[in-house]
Amino acid sequence: DAGVIQSPRHEVTEMGQEVTLRCKPISGHDYLFWYRQTMMRGLELLIYFNNNVPIDDSGMPEDRFSAKMPNASFSTLKIQPSEPRDSAVYFCASSLVAGGDGYTFGSGTRLTVV
Amino acid sequence: QKEVEQNSGPLSVPEGAIASLNCTYSDRGSQSFFWYRQYSGKSPELIMFIYSNGDKEDGRFTAQLNKASQYVSLLIRDSQPSDSATYLCALPPGGYNKLIFGAGTRLAVHP
Numbered sequence: 001d002a003g004v005i006q007s008p009r010h011e012v013t014e015m016g017q018e019v020t021l022r023c024k025p026i027s028g029h030d031y032l033f034w035y036r037q038t039m040m041r042g043l044e045l046l047i048y049f050n051n052n053v054p055i056d057d058s059g060m061p062e063d064r065f066s067a068k069m070p071n072a073s074f075s076t077l078k079i080q081p082s083e084p085r086d087s088a089v090y091f092c093a094s095s096l097v098a099g100g101d102g103y104t105f106g107s108g109t110r111l112t113v114v
Numbered sequence: 115q116k117e118v119e120q121n122s123g124p125l126s127v128p129e130g131a132i133a134s135l136n137c138t139y140s141d142r143g144s145q146s147f148f149w150y151r152q153y154s155g156k157s158p159e160l161i162m163f164i165y166s167n168g169d170k171e172d173g174r175f176t177a178q179l180n181k182a183s184q185y186v187s188l189l190i191r192d193s194q195p196s197d198s199a200t201y202l203c204a205l206p207p208g209g210y211n212k213l214i215f216g217a218g219t220r221l222a223v224h225p
Contacts, residue, residue, distance in 0.1 A: 043215040
């Protein structure tokens with residue numbers, strides 16, 4: 001298995017632009033998680049899905065952030081409009097069961113908003 | 115009080131020594147606990163998980179859980195420079211289907 005695949009690896013955008021991050025979970029994994037990591041706040045859970053349905057989006061910082069999972073093999077995290085404070089590494093992770101044996105993380109997308 | 119607390123470090127140990135990493139948590143309902151390792155610029159990777167009080171060993175790694183005192187620790191025996199990384203403690207608060215991570219402890223193993 002290729003693991004959790006995220007794209008792009010790096011994204012540099014100007015303030016106010018729309019940014020879309022993509023994730024392909026491991027085949028067969030029913031849970032998908034989006035995390036954000038910064039030096040100040042550490043690794044924060046933004047939202048997670050179970051069988052393509054959003055279960056908990058309480059970590060989404062504000063309405064500028066949205067996430068979708070149209071099918072079992074693809075998810076997007078969109079920021080519109082982007083702001084410099086959104087600069088962070090965004091990780092996608094997937095899991096076969098909830099919590100269970102832990103998560104497998106993708107390589108992350110390093111987002112820089114200038 | 116944060117749900118998961120870790121000393122940020124850095125924890126510096128000589129090669130061959132035992133490194134001891136600690137984590138405390140606030141939710142008594144948590145039933146499972148995870149340790150992840152994250153190298154600089156890389157994604158977190160799972161090292162171990164533990165559910166029951168006591169010790170769980172896997173190679174050079176030992177996880178220790180004390181639910182009464184609400185702490186979980188990770189011991190690394192015969193530390194190697196390649197163990198230098200940030201170690202993250204994680205748990206699902208209240209049994210919810212999500213992992214909350216501590217801020218991580220940076221470990222530096224020097225030759």
